[in-house]
Amino acid sequence: MVKSDLASEWCLLQNQFDSYEKYSLLIKLVSVVVLSAVFFSNRLSVVVLFLLLILWLQDAIWKTFQSRIENRLLQLEGYLSNKQTPEDGDSRAYQFNSVYSKSRPSTIGLIHEYLHQAIRPTIAFPHVALLLMAGSVLFVS
Template sequence: MTTDSNKLLVEQWQTLHNNHENYENYALIIKLIATAITMFAFTFSVATFVALLILATLWLQEGIWKTFQQRTANAIIEIEDRLDLHNDEQSNELMKPYLLYKQWQANRPAAKTLIAEYVSNSLKPTVLYPYFPLMLVVLIF
């Protein structure tokens, strides 16, 4: 691989990596919108079913957004594969530059373990918030 094409791959990796990280900001915006809608629903006595439906829709929307993020990660892994093929001067793969996503995917567990990990992570406060508390508020009031 020529130096120019290698440089272009690194630039593409950096761009996609930045986009991948920005998806986290957009996921936070979806959560903030869910919070605002719940406050609106609470203030204006919106029907419980409607509020829950909106929250569930936003939760699903965040899942769709995370799917876009995963597709970006897949593109990054393809770039990392190309960079890895032509980077033989470093013998330790953990030390090779721009292989973050490839290494992450290589350590991904089997389906059952992955589902258990998803459920476990879904119960963490940073993911559970704000959907569960907002749905609880809607149900109570």
């Protein structure tokens, strides 16, 4: 185990993890812009609700990818701090995909992961609020 390689992998993945956070916020911003644009143009329809749902699911999928990076980051941090002992070669650097493939869930498992991410408060809050706003305007009017 070469700690400098593990540290390099940690830096690489940490930058990627932060990037995923930025893009998740961008997806939320796109949802706000979409709803605002259709609201102010008086073109609110059920199609927009479906578009907002798709953006919500896309955000959940994006955050699922980020959580996979988080798992590897935590593993690397354990190795780098000497608080965790390596198992099955997981302590070798640059093994993100190999480690993930060992525990990759089935298709149903992946869908469950995406839905689990979708209901996390930090993901769900803006999307639910936008859907409620759009729904109240669309169905109350």
